[in-house]
Amino acid sequence: MKQCDSDGCENEATVHLTKVVEDGIKKEHLCKVCASKQGVDTDQPADMSEFLSQVGAASGGGTSSLVSTCPSCGMDRPRLKKSMRLGCGLCYEVFSEDLETVIQSMHHSEQHVGKVPSSEGKQAQYTRELAILQEALGTAVLQEQFEEAATLRDKIKTLKAHMEAEVDA
Amino acid sequence: MSEIQDILTRPSAWISRGGDSSIVISSRVRLARNFYAHKFPGWASEEESAALWSDVSSILAELSSIGDCVSVQMTDIEPVDRLVLSERNLISREHTERGVGAGIVLALDERVAIMVNEEDHLRLQGLRPGLGLIEAWEQIDAIDSEIEKAKKYAYDMRLGYLTSCPSNVGTGMRPSVMLHLPGLALLNEMKPVVNALGKLGLAVRGLGGEGSEAMGHMYQVSHQITLGNSETDMVRKLEKIVAKIVGDEENARKRLMQKKPEVVHDHVGRALGILSNAHILASKEALDHLSGLRLGVDLGLIRDIHSETIDDLVLRTRPAHLQKEAGRLLKTRERDIERAKLVRRLIGTPAENNSPDQRI
Numbered sequence: 001m002k003q004c005d006s007d008g009c010e011n012e013a014t015v016h017l018t019k020v021v022e023d024g025i026k027k028e029h030l031c032k033v034c035a036s037k038q039g040v041d042t043d044q045p046a047d048m049s050e051f052l053s054q055v056g057a058a059s060g061g062g063t064s065s066l067v068s069t070c071p072s073c074g075m076d077r078p079r080l081k082k083s084m085r086l087g088c089g090l091c092y093e094v095f096s097e098d099l100e101t102v103i104q105s106m107h108h109s110e111q112h113v114g115k116v117p118s119s120e121g122k123q124a125q126y127t128r129e130l131a132i133l134q135e136a137l138g139t140a141v142l143q144e145q146f147e148e149a150a151t152l153r154d155k156i157k158t159l160k161a162h163m164e165a166e167v168d169a
Numbered sequence: 170m171s172e173i174q175d176i177l178t179r180p181s182a183w184i185s186r187g188g189d190s191s192i193v194i195s196s197r198v199r200l201a202r203n204f205y206a207h208k209f210p211g212w213a214s215e216e217e218s219a220a221l222w223s224d225v226s227s228i229l230a231e232l233s234s235i236g237d238c239v240s241v242q243m244t245d246i247e248p249v250d251r252l253v254l255s256e257r258n259l260i261s262r263e264h265t266e267r268g269v270g271a272g273i274v275l276a277l278d279e280r281v282a283i284m285v286n287e288e289d290h291l292r293l294q295g296l297r298p299g300l301g302l303i304e305a306w307e308q309i310d311a312i313d314s315e316i317e318k319a320k321k322y323a324y325d326m327r328l329g330y331l332t333s334c335p336s337n338v339g340t341g342m343r344p345s346v347m348l349h350l351p352g353l354a355l356l357n358e359m360k361p362v363v364n365a366l367g368k369l370g371l372a373v374r375g376l377g378g379e380g381s382e383a384m385g386h387m388y389q390v391s392h393q394i395t396l397g398n399s400e401t402d403m404v405r406k407l408e409k410i411v412a413k414i415v416g417d418e419e420n421a422r423k424r425l426m427q428k429k430p431e432v433v434h435d436h437v438g439r440a441l442g443i444l445s446n447a448h449i450l451a452s453k454e455a456l457d458h459l460s461g462l463r464l465g466v467d468l469g470l471i472r473d474i475h476s477e478t479i480d481d482l483v484l485r486t487r488p489a490h491l492q493k494e495a496g497r498l499l500k501t502r503e504r505d506i507e508r509a510k511l512v513r514r515l516i517g518t519p520a521e522n523n524s525p526d527q528r529i
Contacts, residue, residue, distance in 0.1 A: 073208045085288075087212035089205060089323030089331040092338075103328070103335050109397025112329025114340035115310070117317045120324060127326055132399065 004031035016097060070094045126163045172239040177250055181257050181484055191467050192415045194347040195298055198305040200313055201332045201341035202291040205321040209333040210286040218270025218286050225285055228319045229274045234311040235281050242272040252489030260284055288333045302344050302404045339396030344407050351386040351464040352421030370394045385456035437465035444516050450509035455486045478515055
């Protein structure tokens with residue numbers, strides 16, 4: 001369960017907003033009560049409900065979204081739904097909720113573990129290594145290879161320490 | 170432009186046999202890449218696509234890891250020449266129909282072909298004869314690393330390389346091999362192979378594109394899933410599975426020769442008979458019989474025809490290659506006549522050579 005973003009509110013966030021702000025987009029997760037305080041009408045679901053039901057993601061119940069157009073390229077939800085082709089890189093962020101189940105059902109994974117462009121810097125490289133190690137750890141545990149699992153756990157520990165040291169520096 | 174004509178009019182550099190297995194015809198690794206803060210090709214305007222081509226083609230021409238290459242826009246290539254490129258698998262069929270901003274950067278040795286403004290900004294392809302996925306990946310990887318230093322890619326920490334279609338996010342990589350599997354096909358054993366590969370996340374399709382039945386018993390096997398596996402894991406997995414299929418095919422051929430030798434002799438003999446004597450030969454018919462001939466050479470049943478001649482014919486009998494060679498557009502019936510003429514000339518008629526039954 002994801003908690004409502006509002007200060008002091010402990011309700012489950014069922015309204016997920018994507019707002020266009022000056023330097024890109026901002027995501028907010030609110031409960032129904034706090035959302036209606038902000039003037040969001042959750043009883044009138046946005047036009048994505050039909051799309052979501054098509055891609056099998058309608059489990060969110062009261063899920064709604066304000067943004068249906070990518071601020072960078074102008075791609076909109078109806079056209080995305082029709083062609084299943086995105087307009088630009090930012091579309092992946094703007095339409096992330098729509099794409100989540102699609103990507104999961106295509107790849108059975110949510111994390112890239114392949115090549116990282118050198119421009120992404122050390123942290124990206126570490127994140128990728130961490131993902132690979134964690135996957136290997138999962139496999140080792142499943143196959144009851146506990147010695148291997150212990151080695152992998154130590155490697156993950158060391159890597160995490162490196163990552164934190166980099167951030168502090 | 171003359172350089173691309175040189176490539177188009179000479180025999181393909183990579184369909185020739187590599188290694189000791191004739192079962193693996195060729196290997197390919199492609200990477201899908203897009204640039205940061207640029208609309209994907211399918212959504213960009215003509216002006217934006219044209220600007221991206223001029224920017225990117227000059228970057229690609231300077232790459233040291235690609236070697237000597239030629240770069241040309243699709244609008245500057247004759248329609249028949251575009252189809253020749255597609256028949257050689259250097260560009261996709263879709264790319265032959267793209268307009269402003271779409272182009273290709275092609276290494277003169279045909280081992281690297283980069284499509285610009287296809288479904289994604291870049292489709293980097295490494296090609297090798299025979300089984301050579303690792304070498305193809307290593308070269309493409311080096312080219313990719315050089316490009317990213319010159320221009321920033323659209324990349325996300327979680328989703329990896331961002332692509333026009335969500336089916337390619339992550340590595341953006343699709344490694345594939347083209348296999349010749351007449352033994353399994355003649356034993357009606359392709360279906361279980363296709364099903365087993367599907368369960369492993371691999372796709373099998375026949376020569377001639379998606380949905381078509383396998384012409385000439387040629388099958389392309391590719392790794393489809395791009396998220397959650399590293400590039401080297403994907404390539405290694407496919408190489409391992411290809412080795413297994415090659416073993417299955419060799420085994421099928423042995424069983425065929427032991428249990429149904431007359432079926433094999435008949436298959437090969439008919440192929441030779443028709444190719445040597447036909448005066449009207451359709452594209453699929455030619456490929457199917459060339460496949461029979463190829464099997465005959467592999468099994469030592471035919472000794473006086475080189476396998477290179479057959480592989481050369483596999484390409485040269487395709488519609489665009491025939492028209493390129495004729496130097497003019499040909500209608501279907503004219504192509505069938507020209508195709509038969511070319512095959513008779515290269516395979517030899519019984520009057521000029523030995524009779525078919527003396528060969529087998």
